[in-house]
Amino acid sequence: MEFTIDHLKKAFGAVRVFDDFSLAVPSNEITAILGPSGCGKTTLLSLIAGVLSPDSGTLQGIQGKELSYLFQDARLIPWKTVAQNIAFVLQERLPSAQIDAHVAYYLDQMGLSELGSQYPHRISGGQRQRAAMARALAFPSRILLMDEPFKSLDLGLKLDLLASFVNSWEKEPRTVLLVTHDVKEAIMLADTIHVFTNKPAVIKASHRIAVPRHQRQDDLNLLVAEKQIIDELTGG
Amino acid sequence: MPRSICRNKHNKNNKRNKFITVAFSLALVFAVWAIAARLVGKDILLPGPVTSFRALAGMMRQPQFWSNYWTSFLRGLTGFGIAFVSGTFMGMLTGLNASVGALFRPVLAAIRSTPSMSFILLALIWFRSETVVLFVTFMVVFPIVAQNVAEGTAQIDRDLIDMAGVYKVSSWRVLWEIRVPAMLPYLAAAAATGIGLTWKVLISAEVLASPVLGIGAQMDRARVFLNTPEVFAWTAVVVITGFLFDWVLDTVVRKKLFFWK
Numbered sequence: 001m002e003f004t005i006d007h008l009k010k011a012f013g014a015v016r017v018f019d020d021f022s023l024a025v026p027s028n029e030i031t032a033i034l035g036p037s038g039c040g041k042t043t044l045l046s047l048i049a050g051v052l053s054p055d056s057g058t059l060q061g062i063q064g065k066e067l068s069y070l071f072q073d074a075r076l077i078p079w080k081t082v083a084q085n086i087a088f089v090l091q092e093r094l095p096s097a098q099i100d101a102h103v104a105y106y107l108d109q110m111g112l113s114e115l116g117s118q119y120p121h122r123i124s125g126g127q128r129q130r131a132a133m134a135r136a137l138a139f140p141s142r143i144l145l146m147d148e149p150f151k152s153l154d155l156g157l158k159l160d161l162l163a164s165f166v167n168s169w170e171k172e173p174r175t176v177l178l179v180t181h182d183v184k185e186a187i188m189l190a191d192t193i194h195v196f197t198n199k200p201a202v203i204k205a206s207h208r209i210a211v212p213r214h215q216r217q218d219d220l221n222l223l224v225a226e227k228q229i230i231d232e233l234t235g236g
Numbered sequence: 237m238p239r240s241i242c243r244n245k246h247n248k249n250n251k252r253n254k255f256i257t258v259a260f261s262l263a264l265v266f267a268v269w270a271i272a273a274r275l276v277g278k279d280i281l282l283p284g285p286v287t288s289f290r291a292l293a294g295m296m297r298q299p300q301f302w303s304n305y306w307t308s309f310l311r312g313l314t315g316f317g318i319a320f321v322s323g324t325f326m327g328m329l330t331g332l333n334a335s336v337g338a339l340f341r342p343v344l345a346a347i348r349s350t351p352s353m354s355f356i357l358l359a360l361i362w363f364r365s366e367t368v369v370l371f372v373t374f375m376v377v378f379p380i381v382a383q384n385v386a387e388g389t390a391q392i393d394r395d396l397i398d399m400a401g402v403y404k405v406s407s408w409r410v411l412w413e414i415r416v417p418a419m420l421p422y423l424a425a426a427a428a429t430g431i432g433l434t435w436k437v438l439i440s441a442e443v444l445a446s447p448v449l450g451i452g453a454q455m456d457r458a459r460v461f462l463n464t465p466e467v468f469a470w471t472a473v474v475v476i477t478g479f480l481f482d483w484v485l486d487t488v489v490r491k492k493l494f495f496w497k
C-alpha cells in the first residue's frame with residue numbers, strides 16, 4: 001500500500017464529515033472515489049494534502065512524501081506564463097539547469113508546447129486545465145491527488161485530456177487518488193473504485209476494474225458495472 | 237480580417253474617441269470659464285483663461301517660479317513617499333495578522349476621518365513650516381495606503397496560497413511571487429488616490445505654514461496682492477502636475493503591470 005487512512009474523524013461544527021473512516025490506497029494504481037455531492041470527497045483530499053487537519057485518526061505512508069494536487073479549477077498564477085507556472089513548483093525540487101527541459105517535456109506531454117509563453121488569461125479553459133495537469137505531473141511526487149479535474153470541461157476536451165493523462169501516467173505510473181462524480185470517467189481511469197455514502201462518509205461498495213485501460217471503451221461487461229455503480233450511488 | 241488587425245483598429249478607434257472626448261470636455265470648461273469671466277468683467281474677481289495663462293507664461297520666465305515649483309514638488313513626493321512606504325508596511329501587517337488588524341483598523345479609520353485642517357493647525361503649533369507640510373501629507377496619505385494594502389492582503393486568492401502550500405513552495409517565495417504581485421493593484425489604487433490628495437493637502441499646508449519657497453506660499457502672496465490671475469496660474473500648475481501623475485499611473489503602472497487583469 002502507498003498510504004492508509006485509519007479511523008479518521010473530521011467534523012465542521014455539528015456536521016460530521018468522517019466518523020471512523022478508513023481507506024487503503026495501493027501504490028502506482030489509480031483509485032477513484034465516487035459519491036454524492038457534498039459527501040466529503042474534497043475534504044478527504046484536503047486532509048491527505050495537509051490543507052486540513054483531522055480531528056483524530058491516522059494517515060500512514062504520507063509523511064515526508066511529495067504530493068501533486070490537481071484541483072477542480074486550474075489555479076494558475078495569472079501574472080506568470082504557463083511555463084513559469086509549472087517552473088514555480090519545481091524551483092525548490094530540481095536543479096535550476098534542469099527546470100527548463102523538465103517543463104518543456106511536460107508541456108509537450110500535454111500538447112502545450114506552443115503555449116508555454118502565454119499567460120493564463122490568453123488561453124482557453126481546457127488549455128488552462130491541461131497546464132495545471134502538466135504542473136501536477138511535472139512535480140516530482142509519488143502521489144497525485146485529483147479533485148474532479150475534468151468537471152468543467154466539455155466532452156471533447158475531457159476525452160482529450162483523459163487520453164493525455166493516461167498516456168503520461170502509463171509512462172510514469174504513480175499513486176493516484178481521483179475524486180469524481182462521473183461514473184464513466186472512474187471506469188475509464190481507475191483500477192479500484194470506491195463508492196461513498198452520504199455524510200458521515202463510509203465506503204459503501206468497492207469495485208476492481210481488471211480490464212486494460214485501452215480496452216475499456218468497448219468492453220460490454222463494464223456497462224453492467226457502470227449500471228451497478230449508478231444504482232449504488234442513487235440508492236442512497 | 238485577422239483578429240489582431242481588428243483589435244488594433246478597435247484600439248486606435250478607442251484612443252481617437254477618448255482624445256476627442258477629453259478635448260471636447262476641456263474646450264467646454266474653457267468656454268464656460270471665458271463666458272463667466274466676460275460676464276463678471278473684472279480680472280481681480282475672475283480672470284479669464286487667456287489672462288490666467290498669460291500670467292502663467294510670465295511667471296514661468298522667472299527663475300523663482302522653478303525654485304518654488306521644484307520645492308513643492310519634492311516636498312510632495314517626500315511626504316507621499318514616506319507615507320506610501322510606511323502605509324504599505326502597516327497595511328501588510330494589518331492584512332496578514334488579524335490581531336494587529338483589529339488593533340490598528342480603528343486608529344487608521346480615526347486618522348482618515350480627521351479633517352486635514354485639524355492636522356495643519358496642530359502641526360503649525362507643534363512644528364516649523366517645513367515639517368508642517370511633510371507631517372500633514374503623511375497623516376492624510378498614510379491611512380489611505382495602509383487601508384488599501386490591508387484590503388489587498390486580506391482579499392488575496394486563498395486558492396493560490398493553498399496550491400503553493402500543497403507543492404511546499406517556501407513562504408518567502410509565496411510572499412514575493414504570489415502575495416506581493418496580488419497586492420500591486422491595491423497599491424496602485426492607493427498611489428493614485430494618495431498622490432492626488434498629496435497635491436491638495438500640500439498646497440493647503442503651504443498656504444497656512446508659509447514656508448520661504450513653495451507653490452502654496454506663492455498663492456497666498458498673490459492673494460495678499462489681489463493678483464487673482466497668478467492664483468489661477470498656480471492652480472493650473474498644480475492641476476497639470478496632478479494630470480501628469482494620473483497619466484503615468486494609468487499608462488505605465490496599470491497597463492504595463494496589470495496586463496493580466
